[in-house]
Amino acid sequence: MEENKDLLAQVDTTKLPAHVAIIMDGNGRWAQMRGEHRVFGHQNGVDSVRETAEAAAELGIRYLTLYAFSTENWNRPKEEVNALMHLLVITINNEIKTLNENNIRLRAMGNLHCLDKKVKEELNEALDKTSQNTRMDLILALSYSGRWEIVEAAKSIAALVKDGKLKEEKINEKLFASYLNLPEIPDPELLIRTSGEYRISNFLMWQTAYTELYFTPKLWPDFRKNDLYEAIVDYQQRERRFGKTSEQIIQFKG
Numbered sequence: 001m002e003e004n005k006d007l008l009a010q011v012d013t014t015k016l017p018a019h020v021a022i023i024m025d026g027n028g029r030w031a032q033m034r035g036e037h038r039v040f041g042h043q044n045g046v047d048s049v050r051e052t053a054e055a056a057a058e059l060g061i062r063y064l065t066l067y068a069f070s071t072e073n074w075n076r077p078k079e080e081v082n083a084l085m086h087l088l089v090i091t092i093n094n095e096i097k098t099l100n101e102n103n104i105r106l107r108a109m110g111n112l113h114c115l116d117k118k119v120k121e122e123l124n125e126a127l128d129k130t131s132q133n134t135r136m137d138l139i140l141a142l143s144y145s146g147r148w149e150i151v152e153a154a155k156s157i158a159a160l161v162k163d164g165k166l167k168e169e170k171i172n173e174k175l176f177a178s179y180l181n182l183p184e185i186p187d188p189e190l191l192i193r194t195s196g197e198y199r200i201s202n203f204l205m206w207q208t209a210y211t212e213l214y215f216t217p218k219l220w221p222d223f224r225k226n227d228l229y230e231a232i233v234d235y236q237q238r239e240r241r242f243g244k245t246s247e248q249i250i251q252f253k254g
């Protein structure tokens with residue numbers, strides 16, 4: 001598509017975010033607009049996952065984190081939860097070969113113990129089989145919530161203090177962050193949320209402290225490469241100040 005090329009040409013590949021995170025929202029509405037069951041939306045959402053991961057890897061983005069299943073999603077009707085779990089198993093299984101061909105490492109964060117046995121098995125196999133890949137990390141947040149992750153970190157730290165293995169005065173932001181899931185991965189510079197909702201919904205609560213937020217009305221199953229390029233171009237036009245003044249940033253750059 002010509003339009004595709006125009007947007008792609010606008011992306012400055014020397015100033016890419018290293019880490020992009022996405023809240024994939026709107027699958028249910030997309031399906032309902034077509035008179036279909038919500039699960040149909042999730043099934044079509046998989047095509048968007050594939051396209052977005054491909055586009056991110058092609059651009060040179062190092063980490064892509066997708067909010068695939070939140071802690072709160074367990075409260076959905078049982079048949080939808082089951083269908084989502086089934087879809088995860090099938091998708092992960094189908095994609096291992098492509099992930100390896102494209103040198104993409106699959107990773108996962110969240111309360112993975114809660115996942116169904118079959119999902120855990122498929123997931124562990126895919127994590128293992130792609131563990132040597134180095135081009136991009138595709139991180140699935142599964143049974144994940146930001147507050148859960150922060151509470152878990154607090155519990156681990158509290159246990160160390162209680163056992164006399166850590167001194168309270170040693171606790172600072174750096175140490176705390178090291179007890180979060182996948183601590184070696186840098187915070188996302190850009191968070192995208194689809195479907196016109198303006199919320200973080202308990203995603204990466206700690207890691208998004210300084211993240212640029214980008215909201216699009218597109219429903220997730222309609223999200224394509226072009227939409228990722230558009231979000232990145234928008235991000236690249238912003239000035240990231242991290243609490244400093246505009247003048248300080250310009251001085252620093254100059």
Ligand code: FPP
Binds near residue numbers: 025026067068087
């Ligand atoms: C939100 O839409 C989407 C989800 C809760 C699940 C996302 C899952 C997929 C895209 C499929 C599998 C993913 C992978 C990584 C293999 P919603 O149901 O909240 O939509 P609504 O807001 O319109 O109801």
